[in-house]
Amino acid sequence: MSDSKTPLLDELEKGPWPSFVKEIKKAARTSRKAKDLLGQLELSYKDKKTHWKHGGIVGVRGYGGGIIGRFSDVPEEFPGAAHFHTVRVNQPSGWFYTTDALRQLCDIWDKYGSGLTNMHGSTGDTVFLGAGSDELEDIFTELSKAEWDLGGSGSDVRTPSCCVGPARCEFACYDTLALTYDLTMAYQDELHRPLFPYKWKFKMAGCPNDCVASIARADFSIIGTWRDEIRIDQAAVAEYAEKGLDIQSDAIRRCPTRCMKWDGNTLKINDHQCTRCMHCINVMPKALRPGTDTGAVILIGAKAPIVQGAILSSVLVPFMKIEPPYEELKDLIEKIWEFWDEHGVARERIGELIQRVGLGNFLEAIDIEPSPQMITQPRDNPYIFYEEYYAEEKEGGEA
Amino acid sequence: MADEITVEQLADDMYDLVKKAEGKKKYKPNDLIKEVITKYGDKVDKKDGKEAIKLLMDSERCVYSYAGGSFVELAK
Ligand code: HEM
Ligand code: HEM
Ligand code: SF4
Ligand code: SF4
Numbered sequence: 044m045s046d047s048k049t050p051l052l053d054e055l056e057k058g059p060w061p062s063f064v065k066e067i068k069k070a071a072r073t074s075r076k077a078k079d080l081l082g083q084l085e086l087s088y089k090d091k092k093t094h095w096k097h098g099g100i101v102g103v104r105g106y107g108g109g110i111i112g113r114f115s116d117v118p119e120e121f122p123g124a125a126h127f128h129t130v131r132v133n134q135p136s137g138w139f140y141t142t143d144a145l146r147q148l149c150d151i152w153d154k155y156g157s158g159l160t161n162m163h164g165s166t167g168d169t170v171f172l173g174a175g176s177d178e179l180e181d182i183f184t185e186l187s188k189a190e191w192d193l194g195g196s197g198s199d200v201r202t203p204s205c206c207v208g209p210a211r212c213e214f215a216c217y218d219t220l221a222l223t224y225d226l227t228m229a230y231q232d233e234l235h236r237p238l239f240p241y242k243w244k245f246k247m248a249g250c251p252n253d254c255v256a257s258i259a260r261a262d263f264s265i266i267g268t269w270r271d272e273i274r275i276d277q278a279a280v281a282e283y284a285e286k287g288l289d290i291q292s293d294a295i296r297r298c299p300t301r302c303m304k305w306d307g308n309t310l311k312i313n314d315h316q317c318t319r320c321m322h323c324i325n326v327m328p329k330a331l332r333p334g335t336d337t338g339a340v341i342l343i344g345a346k347a348p349i350v351q352g353a354i355l356s357s358v359l360v361p362f363m364k365i366e367p368p369y370e371e372l373k374d375l376i377e378k379i380w381e382f383w384d385e386h387g388v389a390r391e392r393i394g395e396l397i398q399r400v401g402l403g404n405f406l407e408a409i410d411i412e413p414s415p416q417m418i419t420q421p422r423d424n425p426y427i428f429y430e431e432y433y434a435e436e437k438e439g440g441e442a
Numbered sequence: 443m444a445d446e447i448t449v450e451q452l453a454d455d456m457y458d459l460v461k462k463a464e465g466k467k468k469y470k471p472n473d474l475i476k477e478v479i480t481k482y483g484d485k486v487d488k489k490d491g492k493e494a495i496k497l498l499m500d501s502e503r504c505v506y507s508y509a510g511g512s513f514v515e516l517a518k
Contacts, residue, residue: 104500236506
């Protein structure tokens with residue numbers, strides 16, 4: 044029999060995969076907080092219930108977001124874990140750090156916190172786990188001195204995040220990193236001072252592959268696309284064929300709109316039918332590339348289930364050029380916020396509000412024309428009721 | 443009568459609202475803005491309201507709290 048104090052947690056270390064328990068144990072060698080965290084967690088497994096309390100007033104001066112409060116409900120037993128708040132640190136666009144920057148963060152965190160981090164949290168931020176209430180101002184001061192800032196939490200703009208974009212990826216149809224930085228700076232107040240009915244997430248993806256999964260995770264998704272033709276290098280297509288790629292079955296037959304043709308020599312794409320799904324480009328990246336007239340599709344309304352079920356975002360603007368200073372985009376964002384402020388009820392995400400009031404009313408309020416691309420899910424009918432269209436029909440019929 | 447309503451005035455009004463409601467009702471930031479707009483009509487707008495909340499926080503009279511949504515409460 045082992046005399047381990049955490050027999051239940053030890054089970055989670057077994058097997059070949061990485062274990063968070065192993066990491067907490069490592070941290071526990073030097074951190075009282077981590078040690079008591081282990082103790083409390085073991086107790087939770089024993090009692091089959093959590094010993095964390097949610098919320099409370101925690102934060103740093105002037106900011107409404109960035110710190111998520113957690114208090115232990117067994118603080119006498121585990122004083123090191125009595126306050127165990129989460130600090131969200133706004134990550135750099137595309138999660139690019141120098142090693143110096145990482146060391147800087149780790150030093151600050153070793154000095155004040157538990158040493159436990161989460162790289163990265165599901166919102167995207169660098170996450171520091173286990174800050175005491177009294178340490179928050181000091182942590183914030185040190186971070187600020189080193190030019191870091193907190194991210195969002197609560198009913199505000201959450202830390203905007205993006206795919207790696209043009210920094211490493213040839214598919215990027217706009218500069219996701221630049222836009223992420225720009226929106227982060229432009230909406231400082233909205234990020235740090237909660238004023239919305241609920242959270243608001245921006246995610247930028249450089250192309251329809253959507254590596255940040257913005258379509259499922261962002262209230263406002265900006266997904267790169269193009270409106271001219273897919274660039275084809277016929278010689279490179281032929282080379283793929285020679286090297287054994289079955290172009291017919293791996294590319295042509297999997298094109299969702301069946302808009303491609305391959306006669307053994309030449310690849311033809313009917314670009315009017317193409318939905319820019321990226322499938323063929325992913326299969327033959329050396330031969331096919333997005334067009335050159337690039338921009339993004341703006342989608343709205345994704346959320347994970349809380350009040351109602353999960354919803355994916357749906358198309359709001361089929362194509363928009365994405366170039367600094369991003370005026371058109373910001374005008375749109377601010378109009379939507381205006382409407383949400385006015386009509387949203389507490390804890391209602393923008394997608395739910397749109398479902399409640401109807402897309403037609405929403406579009407009218409933000410001054411956008413309905414378009415056939417507005418569908419609730421792929422391969423569905425548009426969900427707009429074209430009143431004017433019907434009105435004209437009727438008049439025409441009567442005349 | 444001075445027609446101009448200052449942001450300070452709005453912040454004071456908001457503070458009073460939060461204080462009176464303590465223990466009974468929690469204000470969301472937007473509720474406070476709506477309250478002062480109701481009180482002063484078109485002499486103030488949403489932007490003034492936002493500035494007033496900023497002032498309220500920066501002067502450390504109030505803090506944000508979170509319980510499902512974000513609220514404005516008295517600083518301890
Ligand atoms: C053990 C049973 C089944 C397995 C393992 C299975 C597995 C799968 C897989 C792997 C896909 C592809 C998903 C993707 O590429 O995203 C798929 C798609 C699909 N399956 Fe099944 N399936 C099963 C039973 C069924 C049954 C019983 C039906 C219908 C009565 C069905 C209807 C479909 C349809 C319609 C799709 C296409 C969905 C789309 O692409 O939109 N499947 N299935
Ligand atoms: C008269 C009867 C039907 C008509 C006219 C019809 C028509 C259609 C059409 C036009 C599509 C869209 C194809 C596309 O997006 O390219 C479709 C898709 C589909 N239909 Fe039908 N359908 C009929 C009956 C059925 C039945 C009885 C079933 C199932 C038992 C069915 C299952 C499906 C499925 C699963 C899809 C989606 C395929 C995909 O997205 O890959 N349909 N149908
Ligand atoms: S979403 Fe597109 S551009 Fe961004 S990293 Fe993925 S493939 Fe590249
Ligand atoms: S991008 Fe998608 S829809 Fe367009 S041609 Fe390629 S596979 Fe077909």
